[in-house]
Amino acid sequence: MKGIIGIIIVLILGVLIFSSLRLEYGNSVGITAEMYIEKGVSETGAVNLVTSILADYRVYDTLGETIILFIAILGVSMVLKGDKK
Amino acid sequence: MILNGITVGIILILIGLYGMIAKKHVFKIIFGLIIISTGLVLFFVSVGYVDTGAAPIVSGDTTYVDPLPHTLMLTTIVVEVCTTTLALVLALKIYEKYKTLDISTLEDL
Amino acid sequence: MDIIFIVVVPLFLSFVVSLMHALSRYKKLVFFENFLSIIGLLIPFLILMSTFPVISSGDTITYNVGGWNPFLGIALEMDSLTFFFSFISLALLILIMVYSLSRSAKYKVLYLLMAAGVQGVLLTRDIFNLYVFFEILSVSTYILVISEKKRSYKASFKYLVLGSIASVLFLFGVGIIYETTGVLNIDIISSMNTPQLKITFLLFLTSLGIKSGIVPLHFWVPDAHSIAPPPVSALLSGLVLKIGIYSMFRLFYTIFRTNFFEMNDVLMAVGAITIIFGAVLALVQKDLKRMLAYSSINQIGIIFLAFSFGTELGIIGALYMILAHAVAKTCLFLCSGIIGDLTIVSLKSKPSVWLPFFIGSLSLIGLPFTCGFIGKYFVCLAAMETSNTVYAGIILFSSIISAVYYLRASCYLFRIPKDYKISYLMQIPVYISSFACIVLGVLPVLIMDMIELAAKTLGGVI
Known part of the structure; x- marks a missing residue:
C-alpha cells in the first residue's frame, strides 16, 4: 500500500519536474556569480572564491551550520545519556 | 546529452524520496535521506557548472564555474550529517525499546 | 542596537548557559542559569521594542551582514510583518520559559537555540539563509519533543523524517530558483517580476505545508503534540506551526505572487478541508493533548x-487568528501540563486551572469578547467580500463542533477538586495568557494598527 502511494507520488513529481524544468546545463553563470568572480579577490583577498564566500560574504550561513552541529551533538548526548538535571 | 548532472541529481532525489515514503525499515528510510542529500549536492553543483570552466580559484583570465553552489553545499552537507546522526541515534533508542526496526510493527506497539 | 542582536543574543547566552552547566559540577549555579535564560529572551524583546517607533511610522530597518550588498551577502530586514511575528514569538517564548524554569540545563540551552532559530527565520531575506535557520529551529525541536513518555522516540523519529523531507523539498526549490534567476535574495527576485515555475511553487507549498500541518501533510502534528512535554507542545502549536505560515506569507506574496493568485481556489479548498478534518477528529479524541493538537490543525x-x-481583509483576519490561536493554545497546553504533571503527585486533588482553561476554550471557539471572535469575524468578512459564503459557513460549523468538545473538556475539568498548591512560576504564565485572550478581545485597537500596517506591506489586493 505504502509502496503504491510512494510510486504514484514520485511518478507525478518526476513528470511535473521533467516536463516543466528547462535544463540549461553548462551555460554561463548567473548575476551573483559574475559579481563574485569579478570582485571576489579584490574585496576579500582570498584567491579561492569558495573560501571567500564561505568565510566572508555568507559567513552568517556558516555560523548557522556550526550551530546545527552543536545542536546535534547536544541532542545525541541528551538522547543517549538521558536528560539529567 | 540528456543524462547530465542536473537530471541525475533529480533522479537521485526522486529515488530517495521513494525510499523515504515506501520503505518499512527504519534504516532504509535513513538511507533514503542520505540518497536525497547526495542528489541535492549533485543537482546544486551541476547548476553552477559551466562548460570549459575552471575551478573557482582565480588565476589569470579564464572562465570559472559558479562558486556559490559549492559553498551552499558545504553548509547542506553538514546539516544533513546532523539530521542523519540524530535519526540514527533515535533508531538505536527505538531498537533498544521495542527490539524491532520495522515501521509497520512499530505502529501497532 | 542593530537588529541582528535579536538573533545573536539568545545564541550567545545559550553557549554561556551550557558553559555554566559544565562548571556546575563543582558549584550549583542553577540560579544563574535561570537568570541568563530569561535575560537571553528579554534583551531581544527590548531591542525589538526599541525599533517600534521606526516600524510604526511605516519604515523598515535593514541590516546587511558584514556590510556586503544584498546580491553578495545576506540581508536582514525588519518590517511590520516581521515585527508582528517577532513580538508574538518573543512574548510567548518568555512566558513559556518562565513556566519551564524547573527543567534541566540542556533543555534551556536547546530552548535558547530554538529561539535564535525562530528569530533568524523571521529576520532573514535570503532564501538559503531561511533554510539554514529553519533547520536550526526544526533540529532543536526534534530533540525537545523527546519526553519521558513511552512513545516519544517514535514520535520524534516520525517528526524528523517528515521534517527532513520538508527541508529537502525546500532546498530543491531553492536550487530551481537559483538556476532560473541566479539570485538568492527574496526582494531582488520579486523585483524581477518574472513568474516562477509552477513546480517550484508546488515544492515550496508542500514543504511549508508539512512544517505548518496543512491536512494531507499533517501526520506528525498529533503525535508530536501529544508526546512532547507540555511547554514544548505549547511552543509547537503556538510558534513552530506559525513559522511555516510566516514563510508562506513572506514567499507567496513576493516571489510566487502570480502563481499564488492563479492557484487561489485550490488553496482555499485545501484550507476548508483542513478546518473540517481537524474539527471532526478533535471531537472523537479521548486524550486531552491529542484533542488540542487536532484543534490546532483546525x-x-x-x-x-x-x-x-x-x-487585505483576509490577511488581517489571518494575522489576528495567528495571534489569538498562539495566545489561547499556549494557555490550554500549559493548563494541560499542570493537570498532567501532577497525576503522579496526588491522584485526587488537583490545582484549579479551570478558569484559564475555560477562557482559552471560549477564545478558540470564537465567542464575543475574546480574541478568537475578532479573528473569526474578520475571516468571515473576508469570505463574504470575495463572495465565498460557503467558507464562512464552514468556519461557523467548525466553531459549533469545537464548542462541543471544548465545553465537554471544561466541564470535565470543573469537576476536579481544587486544593492543590503549585508553584507560582507555573501559574503566572497561564493566567497572563488567559488574561491576554480577553484583553485582546475587548480592546483589539491595541494591536490593530500593526496588523493593518503588515497587511498593507504585503499588499494583498487581487
Missing part, C-alpha cells in the same frame, strides 16, 4: 483559508 486551516483569500 485553527491552522482557518488561518490558511484566510491567507489564501489574498485580500
Whole structure:
C-alpha cells in the first residue's frame, strides 16, 4: 500500500519536474556569480572564491551550520545519556 | 546529452524520496535521506557548472564555474550529517525499546 | 542596537548557559542559569521594542551582514510583518520559559537555540539563509519533543523524517530558483517580476505545508503534540506551526505572487478541508493533548483559508487568528501540563486551572469578547467580500463542533477538586495568557494598527 502511494507520488513529481524544468546545463553563470568572480579577490583577498564566500560574504550561513552541529551533538548526548538535571 | 548532472541529481532525489515514503525499515528510510542529500549536492553543483570552466580559484583570465553552489553545499552537507546522526541515534533508542526496526510493527506497539 | 542582536543574543547566552552547566559540577549555579535564560529572551524583546517607533511610522530597518550588498551577502530586514511575528514569538517564548524554569540545563540551552532559530527565520531575506535557520529551529525541536513518555522516540523519529523531507523539498526549490534567476535574495527576485515555475511553487507549498500541518501533510502534528512535554507542545502549536505560515506569507506574496493568485481556489479548498478534518477528529479524541493538537490543525486551516483569500481583509483576519490561536493554545497546553504533571503527585486533588482553561476554550471557539471572535469575524468578512459564503459557513460549523468538545473538556475539568498548591512560576504564565485572550478581545485597537500596517506591506489586493 505504502509502496503504491510512494510510486504514484514520485511518478507525478518526476513528470511535473521533467516536463516543466528547462535544463540549461553548462551555460554561463548567473548575476551573483559574475559579481563574485569579478570582485571576489579584490574585496576579500582570498584567491579561492569558495573560501571567500564561505568565510566572508555568507559567513552568517556558516555560523548557522556550526550551530546545527552543536545542536546535534547536544541532542545525541541528551538522547543517549538521558536528560539529567 | 540528456543524462547530465542536473537530471541525475533529480533522479537521485526522486529515488530517495521513494525510499523515504515506501520503505518499512527504519534504516532504509535513513538511507533514503542520505540518497536525497547526495542528489541535492549533485543537482546544486551541476547548476553552477559551466562548460570549459575552471575551478573557482582565480588565476589569470579564464572562465570559472559558479562558486556559490559549492559553498551552499558545504553548509547542506553538514546539516544533513546532523539530521542523519540524530535519526540514527533515535533508531538505536527505538531498537533498544521495542527490539524491532520495522515501521509497520512499530505502529501497532 | 542593530537588529541582528535579536538573533545573536539568545545564541550567545545559550553557549554561556551550557558553559555554566559544565562548571556546575563543582558549584550549583542553577540560579544563574535561570537568570541568563530569561535575560537571553528579554534583551531581544527590548531591542525589538526599541525599533517600534521606526516600524510604526511605516519604515523598515535593514541590516546587511558584514556590510556586503544584498546580491553578495545576506540581508536582514525588519518590517511590520516581521515585527508582528517577532513580538508574538518573543512574548510567548518568555512566558513559556518562565513556566519551564524547573527543567534541566540542556533543555534551556536547546530552548535558547530554538529561539535564535525562530528569530533568524523571521529576520532573514535570503532564501538559503531561511533554510539554514529553519533547520536550526526544526533540529532543536526534534530533540525537545523527546519526553519521558513511552512513545516519544517514535514520535520524534516520525517528526524528523517528515521534517527532513520538508527541508529537502525546500532546498530543491531553492536550487530551481537559483538556476532560473541566479539570485538568492527574496526582494531582488520579486523585483524581477518574472513568474516562477509552477513546480517550484508546488515544492515550496508542500514543504511549508508539512512544517505548518496543512491536512494531507499533517501526520506528525498529533503525535508530536501529544508526546512532547507540555511547554514544548505549547511552543509547537503556538510558534513552530506559525513559522511555516510566516514563510508562506513572506514567499507567496513576493516571489510566487502570480502563481499564488492563479492557484487561489485550490488553496482555499485545501484550507476548508483542513478546518473540517481537524474539527471532526478533535471531537472523537479521548486524550486531552491529542484533542488540542487536532484543534490546532483546525485553527491552522482557518488561518490558511484566510491567507489564501489574498485580500487585505483576509490577511488581517489571518494575522489576528495567528495571534489569538498562539495566545489561547499556549494557555490550554500549559493548563494541560499542570493537570498532567501532577497525576503522579496526588491522584485526587488537583490545582484549579479551570478558569484559564475555560477562557482559552471560549477564545478558540470564537465567542464575543475574546480574541478568537475578532479573528473569526474578520475571516468571515473576508469570505463574504470575495463572495465565498460557503467558507464562512464552514468556519461557523467548525466553531459549533469545537464548542462541543471544548465545553465537554471544561466541564470535565470543573469537576476536579481544587486544593492543590503549585508553584507560582507555573501559574503566572497561564493566567497572563488567559488574561491576554480577553484583553485582546475587548480592546483589539491595541494591536490593530500593526496588523493593518503588515497587511498593507504585503499588499494583498487581487
